[in-house]
Amino acid sequence: xxxxxxxxxxxxxxxxxxxxxxxxxxxxxxxxxxxxxxxxxxxxxxxxxxxxxxxxxxxxxxxxxxxxxxxxxxxxxxxxxxxxxxxxxxxxxxxxxxxxxxxxxxxxxxxxxxx
Amino acid sequence: xxxxxxxxxxxxxxxxxxxxxxxxxxxxxxxxxxxxxxxxxxxxxxxxxxxxxxxxxxxxxxxxxxxxxxxxxxxxxxxxxxxxxxxxxxxxxxxxxxxxxxxxxxxxxxx
Numbered sequence: 001x002x003x004x005x006x007x008x009x010x011x012x013x014x015x016x017x018x019x020x021x022x023x024x025x026x027x028x029x030x031x032x033x034x035x036x037x038x039x040x041x042x043x044x045x046x047x048x049x050x051x052x053x054x055x056x057x058x059x060x061x062x063x064x065x066x067x068x069x070x071x072x073x074x075x076x077x078x079x080x081x082x083x084x085x086x087x088x089x090x091x092x093x094x095x096x097x098x099x100x101x102x103x104x105x106x107x108x109x110x111x112x113x114x115x
Numbered sequence: 116x117x118x119x120x121x122x123x124x125x126x127x128x129x130x131x132x133x134x135x136x137x138x139x140x141x142x143x144x145x146x147x148x149x150x151x152x153x154x155x156x157x158x159x160x161x162x163x164x165x166x167x168x169x170x171x172x173x174x175x176x177x178x179x180x181x182x183x184x185x186x187x188x189x190x191x192x193x194x195x196x197x198x199x200x201x202x203x204x205x206x207x208x209x210x211x212x213x214x215x216x217x218x219x220x221x222x223x224x225x226x
Contacts, residue, residue, distance in 0.1 A: 004158075035216075040123070042218035043159070043204070058213070090158050103149060104214065106158030 003027045006091050006107035013081050014115050021076045021110050023091030031094045032074040033104065034058075034066060036087040043090065049074055050096065081114040088112075117142055117209045119217035127223045134195045136220045138188040138205030145207040148188045150179055153202045153219065162203075163190075195224045 004025045013019050023032065033048040035058075045058030047066040055066060063085060065077045078085055088111050092104040118141045128134050138148065147166045151159035165172045165181045165188065172179045178191040192199050202219040209215040 040218060042119075043216040045213060048213065092158070101164055103161040103164060104151075104159070106160070108158050109156070 004091060004093055004105055004107040006089075006110050008110060009108065010111045010113075012113045012115065015082055017081050019078045019081055019112070021089055021091075021112070023074045023076070023107060025072050025091075025093045025105075027093055027095070027105060028071075029093035029095045029105070030071060031096055031102075032068065033092040033094075034064075034074070034076045035090045035092060036060070036085075037090060037109075038087050046076065046089075078112075078114075081112075083114045086112060086114045117145070117207060117215050119205055119207050119215055121203075121205055121217035121220045123218055123220070125221040125223060127225060128195055130196060130224055130226050132195055134192040134199065134222055134224070136190040136203050136205075136222065138190065138217055140186050140188075140207050144183045144186065145209065147208050148179075148181060149206045149214065150177075150188075150190050151204040151206065151216075153204055159204055192222075195222075197224045197226060200224050 007022045031050050034046040035043045037043050044060050046064050048056050049068045067075050088109050090109050091107045094102050094104050120139045149164045150162045153159040163179045165179045176193045180189045200223050202221045204219040205217040206214040
């Protein structure tokens with residue numbers, strides 16, 4: 001079983017629709033992240049959370065919101081989807097107890113297409 | 116802002132040769148750099164971390180260097196195999212326990 005699970009794997013939606021991407025992890029990590037990946041732009045951080053009650057904006061948070069429902073769950077919402085939010089979205093986790101070697105563990109991604 | 120630059124052109128090499136990928140950064144030297152491998156349709160997978168005070172780090176056929184004078188990290192795969200074909204991402208520590216990623220370099224190892 002995957003340690004970091006993202007659902008759905010693929011989603012096609014229409015402009016203006018609200019959509020939620022979900023992430024759950026069994027690694028017991030306290031830190032969770034949402035990234036988007038676009039060709040030629042690399043991975044860009046949308047939001048991150050270092051604990052259940054902690055939510056922080058990344059470099060491209062406009063148009064997105066998140067919810068950390070539990071240590072193991074971190075969801076990303078697009079309140080009103082627009083075509084330029086078409087991208088590959090990744091959830092990732094890390095362990096603050098391993099701060100000096102803080103590496104990220106990624107899910108398999110959600111390919112989102114907004115028409 | 117802290118930037119990471121990787122060669123966007125794909126690197127094609129012959130099986131058995133050493134592949135060398137380059138990562139350049141701007142501004143201050145990060146406390147560490149990380150390298151990830153990404154296969155099509157999959158999430159990146161962590162490979163190696165090298166700290167500012169380490170010049171070189173090795174793991175099996177992989178070697179990473181960190182040159183704070185050149186503001187550069189080199190990633191080497193020796194005795195490359197077709198299974199090494201993937202996109203390799205460099206990431207720098209960017210403050211606040213966050214990583215800034217490069218766009219990645221695609222490596223193709225041909226028979």
